[in-house]
Amino acid sequence: MKLRRRAGLFAILAAIILAIAYGFMPKPLPVETAEVKRKYMRVAIEEEGRTRIIDRFIISAPVAGFARRIELDAGDPVSKGEAITELEPLRSNVLDPRSRAEAKARVAAAEASLRAVKENVHAAKASAEFAKKELDRLRQLFKDALVAQEKLDEAETETRRTAAALRSSEFAVEVARHKKAAALTALKYSAAREPEEYAERVIIKAPVSGRVLRINHKSEGVVNRGQPLIEIGDPQALEVEADLLSADAVRISPGTPVLFERWGGDKLLKGRVRVVEPAGFTKISALGVEEQRVLVISDIVSPPGMWAELGDGYRVEASFILWENDNVLQIPASALFRYGDGWAVFVFSNERARMRKVQIGYRNGLSAQILSGLAAGDKVITHPDSSIKEGARVRLRKERTL
Structure with a gap:
């Protein structure tokens, strides 16, 4: 009886000890995993672009x-x-009361000047007629040897002088008439009058x-x-401009393939870089940081029927493809972590985390190419934190598919 009692006590004590030990044992850490697969992978620089017409005429x-x-x-x-x-000639100004009074005064002055020069013409004409009669009289006297040659020469000179003065007076009349016409234009071509048909037009x-x-x-x-x-x-002759960081622009050259996405259509559009402009410019980012940017110009090589709805100044998302391959062994970039001078991952094996060094190749924002250290079908732990160590017990939370 005592042996049974002791055995029962020992059993209870052992159960308590095992329960306490189990309670202090580390629990498996929940992790997410992803399978190492071979599939298509590309490395690209993505930037927002804008369409523009190649030949624009302003x-x-x-x-x-x-x-x-x-x-x-x-x-x-x-x-x-x-x-x-x-294009028609510019319209005349509207005359205010003072300007109109000044214009009328200039017209009156021009008319008075015209009358004055007309009187000068009468005087010059009388002088010219008198000089001609005097010359005719002296010529007759010279024939009769009653006057000297000197007197005849003086009369001829005076005749020419008075004739010239008459012509000058007549020209002065013409000048005075034109001045009067010029003074009248200020009154005739006021903007308040009905516009006339303009003879000169630029088409x-x-x-x-x-x-x-x-x-x-x-x-x-x-x-x-x-x-x-x-x-x-011509809206059918479009190109796409995108301003890239200068550090990204040096990785792109003419001929680099481009994919245009999220432009509003259902299909991807293909393009090719034509020009990487040699001069950069400074641009302030949304965070207020100065950035050196470079314009990259690309042509759309997809059939025009696929992007007939695009116009000038439309927004597109441009992906400049630096490298791509259809059969790449890859893992999520979130599974990688630094280990020494290289990279490592945790492999999910028999509910344990096993660290493995890997050699990587190309990377984009989501995936990384595996050159060595893993094989297709392996499962790696994504987003490993500091609590996961070599050999740590882990349990699968859910599997992530690339």
């Missing part, structure tokens, strides 16, 4: 003038040589065939020399 006013209303609308087709609008024509992209000055009105009036281009 038509400006060649001279200052009064532009007639442009009847075209954005999107309308135009042909080479087609009249876009007309603005389209330099190329295309479509109207933007109208900068649609309504009629005064324009300055060089002021933009309208923009014309």
